Amino acid sequence: MFTGLIEAVGRLRKREPVGGDVRLVVDMAGLSREGLALGESIAVSGVCLTVVAFDADSFAADVSNETLSLTTLGALAEGAPVNLERALRADARLGGHLVSGHVDGVGEVVSVEEDARSQRWRFRAPAALMRYIAQKGSICIDGTSLTVNAVGADTFDVNLVPHTVAHTAFSAARPGQAVNLEVDLVARYVERLLAHRGDAAGESA
Numbered sequence: 001m002f003t004g005l006i007e008a009v010g011r012l013r014k015r016e017p018v019g020g021d022v023r024l025v026v027d028m029a030g031l032s033r034e035g036l037a038l039g040e041s042i043a044v045s046g047v048c049l050t051v052v053a054f055d056a057d058s059f060a061a062d063v064s065n066e067t068l069s070l071t072t073l074g075a076l077a078e079g080a081p082v083n084l085e086r087a088l089r090a091d092a093r094l095g096g097h098l099v100s101g102h103v104d105g106v107g108e109v110v111s112v113e114e115d116a117r118s119q120r121w122r123f124r125a126p127a128a129l130m131r132y133i134a135q136k137g138s139i140c141i142d143g144t145s146l147t148v149n150a151v152g153a154d155t156f157d158v159n160l161v162p163h164t165v166a167h168t169a170f171s172a173a174r175p176g177q178a179v180n181l182e183v184d185l186v187a188r189y190v191e192r193l194l195a196h197r198g199d200a201a202g203e204s205a
Helices: 065-070 162-166 185-204
Strands: 008-018 021-027 041-044 047-054 058-063 081-086 105-115 118-124 138-141 144-151 155-160 178-183
Touching (some): 021 065, 041 058, 138 155, 178 185
Antiparallel strands (some): 008 081, 021 058, 041 047, 041 081, 047 058, 105 118, 138 144, 144 155
């Protein structure tokens, strides 16, 4: 589990084909290494990956074909910046919102406009995800916890303050770029519960 508060911006150092899928080697940059262990989870641009090897300045993670096909990691080029966050500790503050690291779909940067000292970003999301995106609700974009400011038919807007732009990979993002989207966990569970309630009502009728 993660918070969506990015701890460092790393870079994809290497893609290594291994047994039909891929092993990614990621530069950890300023990410804390304190207590880092094999088997630990690290979110890479919002995708929860398991550390299979590490050294003083990088870690390696195996990525399945399923993950490669359903996230931006499948097309990520060597040298590309990535948002990094280590898993949430039980005794830590929850400053963003609960993020699982299980990407729901891939969206796209539509536009970026200056808005006083912040920037207003518009993203396009798959139709299947739009029903979970609500104004003033939370969404995770490339691992970053953000608040939705407006919702359209197939797009939504967020504002990025200067600190977020400067300390995430959004500083290098441009319109047309693909991004990983994870909708709010609460919205998914509410939908599931309501669907189950409807099934139960139908069985008892």
